Amino acid sequence: MATQHSRAAARLMISPAVVVLLLWMIVPLALTLYFSTLRYNLLMPGANPFVGLENYRYFFTDPAFTTALVNTLLLVGGVLVITVGGGIALALLLDQEMFGQGIVRLLVIAPFFVMPTVSALVWKNMFMDPVNGLFGYIARAFGAQPFEWLTAAPLFSIILIVSWQWLPFATLILLTAIQSLSSEQLEAAEMDGAGFGSKFLWIILPHLARAITVVILIQTIFLLSIFAEILVTTGGGPGVASTNLTYLVYIQSLLQFDVGLGSAGGVVAIVLANIVAIFLMRMIGKNLDA
Amino acid sequence: MGRIVLNGVRKAFGEVEVIPPLDLTIEDGEFVVFVGPSGCGKSTLLRLIAGLEDVTGGEISIDGRDATELPPAKRGLAMVFQSYALYPHMSVRKNIAFPMRMAGLPEGEQKRRIEAAAKALNLTDYLDRRPGQLSGGQRQRVAIGRAIVREPSAFLFDEPLSNLDAALRVGMRMEIGELHKSLATTMVYVTHDQVEAMTMADKIVVLRAGRIEQVGTPLELYRTPHNLFVAGFIGSPTMNLIGGAEAERHGARTIGVRPEHIASGSPDGAPWVGTVGLSEHLGSDTFLYVHGTGLAETVTVRADGEVPLRHGDRVGLTPNPDRIHRFDAEGSRL
Structure with a gap:
């Protein structure tokens, strides 16, 4: 019975939680916005005067900014393409009846449990290192010159590493989606004369549309803020070849001790994330409606 | 084709x-x-x-x-x-x-x-x-x-x-x-x-x-x-399957009579006499479930839709002798 009184009481009861959540979110955001308008460099203690949008002007005119922006989008896009494509392929394979199914599924999911710094270091030293790495060893076995992954193709290397981490997530979600497809639909398609290609294109892929949407949305949120993998492998370099927005903010606020500029970068990153989110929701969000 | x-x-x-x-x-x-x-x-x-x-x-x-x-x-x-x-x-x-x-x-x-x-x-x-x-x-x-x-x-x-x-x-x-x-x-x-x-x-x-x-x-x-x-399996309500002495009288292990092939009437002179248990009035038909006939099984009878029989009434049942199905011990038709 939701009377006037009980509803008022309910609001009163949940208000502490709401207030805490609100503070939790609003205070850091407000402080970031505030700092971004100050000249606030830790190397120059003293007064922190209000300078308006000066920090933003510096951030936008920074020669690294455009590269970082493009890198961010390339990183997100590249990882999405690889994980969604690879995830669908792996999910289709794992859906087959086979010997040792349980163990294989467990192994496929395992990379997700490896923390980003560790997996990036493993890739850097054990695979991509031209002297000690497995790829270099393979190249030498064929008599070829080892490819210097992290210097010759730094951004692509990071895309590979991050894709490896996120592939299990995509696979897992897409696998459960494939398993929820009614077998009668596939049988009906088979009776209707659809081969594997047609079945995939007309029955399985449309069925997966919603799961793919979820994978893209969730991954985008996390991929926009990739940081640890860059820090432990390329350090954003060579130059700024593998610097994304998150890393640029780190360079400016922590390496240059410029809190004001870093905050401005953070706000720009928030705005960018929201722009990407709006585009994504426009493009594929309609798949989420039943 | x-x-x-x-x-x-x-x-x-x-x-x-x-x-x-x-x-x-x-x-x-x-x-x-x-x-x-x-x-x-x-x-x-x-x-x-x-x-x-x-x-x-x-x-x-x-x-x-x-x-x-x-x-x-x-x-x-x-x-x-x-x-x-x-x-x-x-x-x-x-x-x-x-x-x-x-x-x-x-x-x-x-x-x-x-x-x-x-x-x-x-x-x-x-x-x-x-x-x-x-x-x-x-x-x-x-x-x-x-x-x-x-x-x-x-x-x-x-x-x-x-x-x-x-x-x-x-x-x-x-x-x-x-x-x-x-x-x-x-x-x-x-x-x-x-x-x-x-x-x-x-x-x-x-x-x-x-x-x-x-x-x-x-x-x-x-x-x-x-x-x-x-x-x-075929027929609704299902056929009455009756074993025991009544079946042996017909030279079979089990006899079957469909509910629609049993006439209900006065208890006098009927081969099976029993008491109406449940009666289902569907309008067009009435299904009577008769027990106490001396047979081990409850007998289902399909009667006229407006038959005046109610729970507890005594009723006489006469199976149509041409419509009695006889089965042997393996369940095959004789």
């Missing part, structure tokens, strides 16, 4: 043999119903004919052609599934067009067949809707439409009406019956509902545990059930 012959067809899942070797001929243009309790292998048998399951042994030939190894699409059969199995992201039109598109039919021909099927099935107004926006009966019709446009040599129905409510079921039963009359194509229909089997079939195949118990027209099964299982 739709003659299906099963020759020694056998199916085993691992160690479990669900269908022991079985022979069956389905003539061209026949409406054949597989009926049996759940788990009797009737759906498996249908899926073997469709090609969705591989036979473990034996041969299937369709139109005189060996189809045992043919993939489902090459057998020229169309199937309607219990869940309809419509493609949820396609409009009704695209659903119906799908098999033709897969077969690479020209656009014009596709369009013509869709229009014809939609008209025959009253779907013209719904062609641009999605399956999710249709009622159960309409979805059923779309599934049938998708089967019709392929112009198959035989239709296979896997319990197509079990998801519909009772009133719709009667309506769809008639529509499928009329469809069969107008197309004159072989239809194989699986159901567990003996009323559907009796009303629709040209030929009923009664299955139990993968074995064919009897094959015949509905009336043959009704008049001369070959064994106790068929006797008990």
